[in-house]
Amino acid sequence: MDTFTWGIIGPGNIATEFAHDLDLIKTARHRVGAVLSHNLDKAAAFARKEDAPQYFSAINDFTNQAHIDAVYIATPHPLHYSETLHCLQHRMPVLCEKPLAMNSRQAKEMVEAAAQHQTFLMEGMWIRFLPSIGKLLSLIESNTIGKIISVKADMSYKAPYDPGSRYFNPVLGGGSLLDLGIYPVFLTHLLLGKPATIQATARLSDKQIDEACAAVLSYHNGSYAFIESSLVTETARKATIYGETGSIHIGTPWNEKPSGIRVTSYEGGEQQYPCAWEGHGLQYEAEEVYRCVRQHKLYSNKHCHRFSLDVMDTLDAIRRQTGIVYPADKILR
Numbered sequence: 001m002d003t004f005t006w007g008i009i010g011p012g013n014i015a016t017e018f019a020h021d022l023d024l025i026k027t028a029r030h031r032v033g034a035v036l037s038h039n040l041d042k043a044a045a046f047a048r049k050e051d052a053p054q055y056f057s058a059i060n061d062f063t064n065q066a067h068i069d070a071v072y073i074a075t076p077h078p079l080h081y082s083e084t085l086h087c088l089q090h091r092m093p094v095l096c097e098k099p100l101a102m103n104s105r106q107a108k109e110m111v112e113a114a115a116q117h118q119t120f121l122m123e124g125m126w127i128r129f130l131p132s133i134g135k136l137l138s139l140i141e142s143n144t145i146g147k148i149i150s151v152k153a154d155m156s157y158k159a160p161y162d163p164g165s166r167y168f169n170p171v172l173g174g175g176s177l178l179d180l181g182i183y184p185v186f187l188t189h190l191l192l193g194k195p196a197t198i199q200a201t202a203r204l205s206d207k208q209i210d211e212a213c214a215a216v217l218s219y220h221n222g223s224y225a226f227i228e229s230s231l232v233t234e235t236a237r238k239a240t241i242y243g244e245t246g247s248i249h250i251g252t253p254w255n256e257k258p259s260g261i262r263v264t265s266y267e268g269g270e271q272q273y274p275c276a277w278e279g280h281g282l283q284y285e286a287e288e289v290y291r292c293v294r295q296h297k298l299y300s301n302k303h304c305h306r307f308s309l310d311v312m313d314t315l316d317a318i319r320r321q322t323g324i325v326y327p328a329d330k331i332l333r
């Protein structure tokens, strides 16, 4: 069986889940081969737990010495840009956590670097590869609810208030939109494409990042979407797609392992589809990276660069309207 070796940058919460989910993959053997942390002891501890032979505390050592097939970047958002560029320059295929970058300009540069260095890059929008999203797309494609008229989706996590945490600290990319709102934005792009107009509002903290955010998106064909994200309230965490003949409802939490998918016809009748898989679900995006890298592709057709850039444009537009500003934006100016 083929063995695919991952490097991990940022051995935090999601990297721990990722490493766990790699063990669930049956089509090839996926292992962690190298770990980079700011703290060598932490890198060593993660490497020991994952049976990884290499660990580092400096990115130059990591990119020069790690023997890996691809790297998973799982640091706070503001680090995605510089770490991705560094890895691409060393021709390491990159799976970079969402959001791909802090803003469109950074994301564009990252995509250009992937082309320049002929190296694979994909944003870790893991839900694109979940069986639940696959089922949703097949229901839409088979015309189960007719043409889509509107989409309603929200995502929240009532984070314990800590001004230094990555949820509330602008230096670490705090705010609900980039961390959670990106999921409803992703869903609307997947189903309706790029919006024609956006009307957004946000509850800003004294640090000019959004504790909560909401937007109405409108499309040239007359469709529209309502989206919301929050770090300070608990919202429904559901997604509903309303079509001409019925609706599709993805249960809580719609962007993780939902309670199920329900299709309702306006004329009566209901169909339920269960959603179940092992682990968190990160194994599906890892398998996509494996397939792409083995086929020498520079991007995934399922979650391509153009899609990530379009989503980033929408996030930028919402930020412009609501006044969400990050130090990372100023550095670029």
Ligand SMILES: NC(=O)c1ccc[n+]([C@@H]2O[C@H](COP(=O)([O-])OP(=O)(O)OC[C@H]3O[C@@H](n4cnc5c(N)ncnc54)[C@H](OP(=O)(O)O)[C@@H]3O)[C@@H](O)[C@H]2O)c1
Pocket: 009, 010, 011, 012, 013, 014, 015, 036, 037, 038, 039, 042, 043, 074, 075, 076, 077, 079, 097, 098, 099, 124, 126, 166, 172, 179
């Ligand atoms: N796909 C998903 O379901 C999902 C879920 C949660 C988060 N995410 C994304 O993954 C990224 C990381 O989230 P997380 O929840 O895993 O964060 P986390 O637990 O705080 O881990 C982030 C890691 O980044 C490293 N890091 C480097 N510089 C840092 C700094 N200045 N401050 C804090 N940590 C720093 C830390 O490792 P060292 O100190 O050891 O270097 C830390 O372990 C975010 O971009 C987030 O959007 C994705």
